[in-house]
Amino acid sequence: xxxxxxxxxxxxxxxxxxxxxxxxxxxxxxxxxxxxxxxxxxxxxxxxxxxxxxxxxxxxxxxxxxxxxxxxxxxxxxxxxxxxxxxxxxxxxxxxxxxxxxxxxxxxxxxxxxxxxxxxxxxxxxxxxxxxxxxxxxxxxxxxxxxxxxxxxxxxxxxxxxxxxxxxxxxxxxxxxxxxxxxxxxxxxxxxxxxxxxxxxxxxxxxxxxxxxxxxxxxxxxxxxxxxxxxxxxxxxxxxxxxxxxxxxxxxxxxxxxxxxxxxxxxxxxxxxxxxxxxxxxxxxxxxxxxxxxxxxxxxxxxxxxxxxxxxxxxxxxxxxxxxxxxxxxxxxxxxxxxxxxxxxxxxxxxxxxxxxx
Ligand code: SF4
Numbered sequence: 001x002x003x004x005x006x007x008x009x010x011x012x013x014x015x016x017x018x019x020x021x022x023x024x025x026x027x028x029x030x031x032x033x034x035x036x037x038x039x040x041x042x043x044x045x046x047x048x049x050x051x052x053x054x055x056x057x058x059x060x061x062x063x064x065x066x067x068x069x070x071x072x073x074x075x076x077x078x079x080x081x082x083x084x085x086x087x088x089x090x091x092x093x094x095x096x097x098x099x100x101x102x103x104x105x106x107x108x109x110x111x112x113x114x115x116x117x118x119x120x121x122x123x124x125x126x127x128x129x130x131x132x133x134x135x136x137x138x139x140x141x142x143x144x145x146x147x148x149x150x151x152x153x154x155x156x157x158x159x160x161x162x163x164x165x166x167x168x169x170x171x172x173x174x175x176x177x178x179x180x181x182x183x184x185x186x187x188x189x190x191x192x193x194x195x196x197x198x199x200x201x202x203x204x205x206x207x208x209x210x211x212x213x214x215x216x217x218x219x220x221x222x223x224x225x226x227x228x229x230x231x232x233x234x235x236x237x238x239x240x241x242x243x244x245x246x247x248x249x250x251x252x253x254x255x256x257x258x259x260x261x262x263x264x265x266x267x268x269x270x271x272x273x274x275x276x277x278x279x280x281x282x283x284x285x286x287x288x289x290x291x292x293x294x295x296x297x298x299x300x301x302x303x304x305x306x307x308x309x310x311x312x313x314x315x316x317x318x319x320x321x322x323x324x325x326x327x328x329x330x331x332x333x334x335x336x337x338x339x340x341x342x343x344x345x346x347x348x349x350x351x352x353x354x355x356x357x358x
Pocket of ligand 1: 142145146189190191196197198199201202203204207208209210215
């Protein structure tokens with residue numbers, strides 16, 4: 001049956017696909033950047049990040065040579081910072097081993113840090129017309145419904161089987177279009193959460209789930225493990241002009257990023273005072289801020305916060321804190337969007353927010 005969907009799907013795609021900046025030029029580097037960004041964020045949200053990133057780092061050489069803080073700053077707001085670190089590692093390998101060009105070879109692409117089957121398939125097929133599939137969540141959803149397959153799409157064995165099935169029907173010379181058409185159908189028509197637009201679907205007449213009324217039950221996706229909940233207390237410590245930030249450890253969650261000082265648990269005002277004493281800081285005023293939360297892939301932070309006003313921050317320079325003015329915190333120091341709610345308190349804006357009109 002999958003053979004039958006190829007022509008109507010490509011025809012639909014040619015007619016109806018969205019114009020996306022990274023699709024127009026079929027540049028392997030741009031496809032790579034966009035695919036990594038799209039793993040974590042919606043298309044509309046990715047556009048401004050993609051444009052800024054490729055303007056600042058227009059090619060693999062620029063990515064390979066970029067300083068760490070600038071790189072993380074460009075990624076700020078997208079999260080999953082290891083992905084951009086891996087991209088830089090891969091860029092360095094491409095400079096060393098492949099003359100600065102992403103290789104037109106699926107296995108060689110797969111060998112690069114951070115590039116798995118899906119990303120290698122997307123680059124190989126879209127940029128180089130290599131007949132390999134690119135199976136992501138959108139594609140798995142479409143195929144599960146079309147074939148009314150109730151295998152768990154979180155399982156590697158399901159992905160591998162779907163890759164094989166698609167490889168067998170990959171149209172010669174049009175693999176890029178075919179893969180993009182499947183992704184686009186999943187993103188625009190065969191969407192999740194009970195809102196599939198079967199009435200507008202170019203594959204409706206082939207679709208077994210539609211025929212048997214099982215669209216709502218597919219795909220089968222076993223629930224991921226529950227996130228761990230962590231309570232944290234965030235301190236915005238500032239004098240008239242400066243605020244305190246510190247660097248996170250080089251390993252683990254948000255490695256190497258800058259952050260407001262924050263601590264395990266929800267601390268009381270008295271506990272915060274004690275902690276500040278440890279830094280040799282004497283607060284003039286402590287004010288409670290509103291609670292906030294941030295969801296990472298495996299953990300959720302439930303944060304409370306305090307704004308702490310200090311007379312002269314720099315005289316108390318001590319331990320791991322560094323004191324910077326708000327403008328350089330915004331422009332120079334990569335800070336995770338997890339702190340956005342507290343950053344706003346000082347008109348400091350993080351990630352995409354800082355480019356938006358006030
Ligand atoms: S008919 Fe509906 S369920 Fe089937 S592929 Fe199209 S949108 Fe998805």
